[in-house]
Amino acid sequence: xxxxxxxxxxxxxxxxxxKTQMASSAVLWALGDIGAQAVTHSTFVKKQPLISxxxxxxxxxxxxxxxxxxxxxxxxxxxxxxxxxxxxKYIRTRLLMQPKTLKFVATKVAAxxxxxxxxxxxxxxxxxxxxxxxxxxxxxxxxxRDFLPALVLGGTVWPVVQVANFRFVPVRFQxxxxxxxxxxxxxxxxWVEQQGDASWKRWFKSLSSSKV
Numbered sequence: 001x002x003x004x005x006x007x008x009x010x011x012x013x014x015x016x017x018x019k020t021q022m023a024s025s026a027v028l029w030a031l032g033d034i035g036a037q038a039v040t041h042s043t044f045v046k047k048q049p050l051i052s053x054x055x056x057x058x059x060x061x062x063x064x065x066x067x068x069x070x071x072x073x074x075x076x077x078x079x080x081x082x083x084x085x086x087x088x089k090y091i092r093t094r095l096l097m098q099p100k101t102l103k104f105v106a107t108k109v110a111a112x113x114x115x116x117x118x119x120x121x122x123x124x125x126x127x128x129x130x131x132x133x134x135x136x137x138x139x140x141x142x143x144x145r146d147f148l149p150a151l152v153l154g155g156t157v158w159p160v161v162q163v164a165n166f167r168f169v170p171v172r173f174q175x176x177x178x179x180x181x182x183x184x185x186x187x188x189x190x191w192v193e194q195q196g197d198a199s200w201k202r203w204f205k206s207l208s209s210s211k212v
Contacts, residue, residue: 009024009176013172013173013176017081017172018077018078018081018082021077021078021080021081021175021176021179022072022073022074022077022078022081023073023077024077024176024179025072025073025076025077025080025175025179025182026069026070026072026073026077027069027072028072028179028180028182028183029068029069029071029072029073029076029182030065030066030068030069030072031183032068032182032183032184032185033064033065033067033068033069034060034065035183037058037060037061037064037065038058041058042058064132067128067131067132068128070131071123071124071127071128072182075120075123075124075127076120076179076182077175080116080175080178080179081175083116084171084174084175084178085171087108087111087112088108088171088174091104091107091108091111092104095107100167104166105163105166105167108162108166109159109162109163109166112158112162113155113158113159113162117151117154117155117158118151121147121150121151121154122143122147125139125142125143125146125147125150126139126143129142129143154185158185161178161181162178165177165178
């Protein structure tokens, strides 16, 4: 069954590469948001033992899941597809680096972390804010609050993930590989956004303010 599913995915990717990446991104980001909702709800229940039985039941916020899924569909899928294709081509043909070498992989990891990573976070938190009906000023405050914590914490994991990706995974499957980890990453980003003005976020904010 898994083998047939993999063959079907490969066939879709060969015929409709961008649409396939968009669809898989939409599904995985929706699942990631539902995971974040579950984690947030579980944490809330543990901290509030006196709440009613009705409040203890986990109910999926389908509107929020749809909003996050749309981000995967319209941004992660198409932009990620062209990003990985262009990045590989540019480093091979313009910088003339040999694929799979240490320098080649390190350059791709650095470019991904310094360019695509921050852009992805900025677009995600901005989009989520506007899609949730917040004002421009509220979105600015949310981005200031959430961007640095997500960038720092994500930066401890993604470089390791991408080293394996750029070293061992063919270019056409690199976004799929990333999307599988995005199931966890979207859970993490949605969880970060749902934490609001948590104390650990204020610590990051005070840290960045003290350096100014």
